[in-house]
Amino acid sequence: MIDFYTAATPNGRKVAIMLEELGVPYRKHMVDLKSNEQKKPEFLAMNPNGRIPVIVDHSTEGDFPVFESAAILYYLSEKYDGKFFGANLQERTSAMQWMMFQMSGVGPNFGNLYFGKNSMNPPNPAFVERFEKESRRIIGVLELALTKSEYLAGTHYTIADMTTYPWIAAKLQMAPEMFSEAPKVKQWAQRISERPAVQKAMA
Template sequence: MIDLYYWPTGNGLKVGILLEELGLEYRLLPVNIREGEQKQASFQRISANGRIPAIVDHRTETPLSLFESGAILNYLADSAGQFLPPAGSAARQKVQEWLFWQVGHITPYLSQLQLFKEKAPEPIPFALDLLNAEATRLYGVLEQRLAEVPYVAGEYSVADMAIFPWIQPLRQGQALADYPHIQAWRLRIKARPAVQRAYAKGLEVAPGERSLALQ
């Protein structure tokens, strides 16, 4: 059994998608970040950074706890031998390249854009101009890649699962009509039963979360 400490944000959803794709038995343990539950000492003993998602894998002789979504995706896919090519292969490095791109660029910039657009008490033009420009650049990088391959690393992988929940064009000031390859990629992923199950479980936990809108 795997415990998933979770809230249905972009980072929470990516791990939920992988668990559904792998068909692993897991228990969903909501951590309501809107109420500050991630700051509780009991959760921070599992996630030292005080952020979701985190897992505890009880299948190991000594339960293993992990935080950081990229590390969790790598661990689960590696242990299952799915959605992550073998160690040492060029294909694996390509998956890692795009997974690290998501962790290092997509989440930081798009989450900040959403924050300034949706939460700031008044518009801050400098921040909005900078973040809107970076969002457009990142969408362009993804569009160019998907013009070459059906999935970011060639085959469907944890890299796609990591990026997909963060591509929320209406929240990020982007028009999907400008990105036909992203649009086609999103439709392919949205059609996957595991993705639909992951989003359905998210809606059960927090139906009002904006990240759950499959635009």
């Protein structure tokens, strides 16, 4: 059994997608971020960084906590026979590089753009301009990749897609105009949104 600590954020949803795709038993625990539940000692004992998501795998070897969303997806893939990762070194490396691109590029820039537009006080137009420009560039990188293959890491749906999709889905909902020149990204997102496990995880 796996305990899954999460919230309604893109980082939490990517792990939910993986768990649903694998079809493994898990218990979901919603963490109240507004009340700083993730900063309480019992949560910090699982993740000293005080962020969601976290899983705790209760196995025959004992309880094993894993934090950082990409690390969780990697762990679950390895645990369950390499599912959604790749059949060989090249496929796994391709999936890993796109996961790293999401963690270092997509998430931080989309997150900063949202903060600049919705929470920064006083407003800082230069800040917003910087992160909007970089977010558009990142969408262009994804578009280029998806003109060459059906999924980010190639012909197969992998943890690279699971990692990236919740961020793209959120941005498509909030700022669809940013995807006016990214038809392949929109097609990719639509294709993933139709998967039953994704629909359940995103609900």
